[in-house]
Amino acid sequence: MNFEFLQQATSRELEQFKSVCNQLLSRTxxxxxxxxxxxxxxxNPDYTFLSRNFEAVQEYLGLLDWDLRHDDLNGYYYVVNTDEANRCNLNKKETAILLALRLLYEDNQDRLGLEQDAVCTVRDVLEKVVTDYAILPSKPNMAEVKRALTLLENHSIIQRIEGKFNQSSCKFAILPTILTAVSGEKLNAVVSVLRKEEADEEAEEDSAD
Structure with missing residues (x-):
């Protein structure tokens, strides 16, 4: 690794370097x-810092088996573990909510502004989960919704604007990072799997009756 940046950086730049690296490792x-x-x-000053010091951060994270990547069009940096380790595992309802967010983002892509954010409410997400695409047979309770949305906000997939995640009127932005978190191909495949699981469970319940 070229240590020129670390040797020449000011104490303030070193602090931001550490902060940005930790943010990428914890929030993706x-x-x-x-x-x-x-x-x-x-x-975001951290984004500006990464734009100026991309190679230094990329080389450092590379030593830890993380690959730093940049989506310039949609405006975000992200990391991928080259050993496919340290993945965030979601349960079934969290996965369904993530898929609903991806579907909402896709629905709004033609109307997105320069910031590439799709603003929606918790109510919109629940309607997408149960009514529009029938990913789940019934709405998850609001405690489950809050837990899932908080997790996704912690990973910079969404950002809350007003209200609380356990309120149907809560407004938040779906960030363009959703495009990397769930590709179009993965979206269709996982939705099909979830629907099949629900159909199989209903069939088993009918047989038991």
Whole structure:
């Protein structure tokens, strides 16, 4: 690794270097803009730092078997473990909610602004899960919804704008990072699997009756 950056960086730059690396390892993504109450979308200084010091961060994370990548069009950096380790495992309902977010993002792509965020509510997500695509047979309870959405916010897939995740009126932005988290091919495959599982479970229940 070229240690030139670390040798020449100021103490403030070193602190930001550590902060950005830890953020990538814990949250997967660093996005170009962030929502701030009263200000709307603002530039993310960590994204700007990565734009200036991409090679130094990439080389450092590479030593830890992480590959730093950049989606310039949609405005985010993200890491992928080259050993396919340290994956975030979701349960069935969390997976269904993630898929619903991806479907909502796809529905809104033609109307997205420059920031590439799709704004929706918890109610929109639940309707997509149960009514529009029938990924699940019934709505998850609000505690499960809050837990799933909090997890996804912690990984920079969504960002809350107003309200709480256990309220149907809660408004949040689906970030473009959803495109990497769930590709179009993976979306169709997983939705089919979930629907088949639900159909099989219903068939077993009918047989038991």
């Amino acid at each position: 993504y660093v996005v170009r803009t962030l929502y701030r109450p009263g200000k709307g979308r603002v530039n």
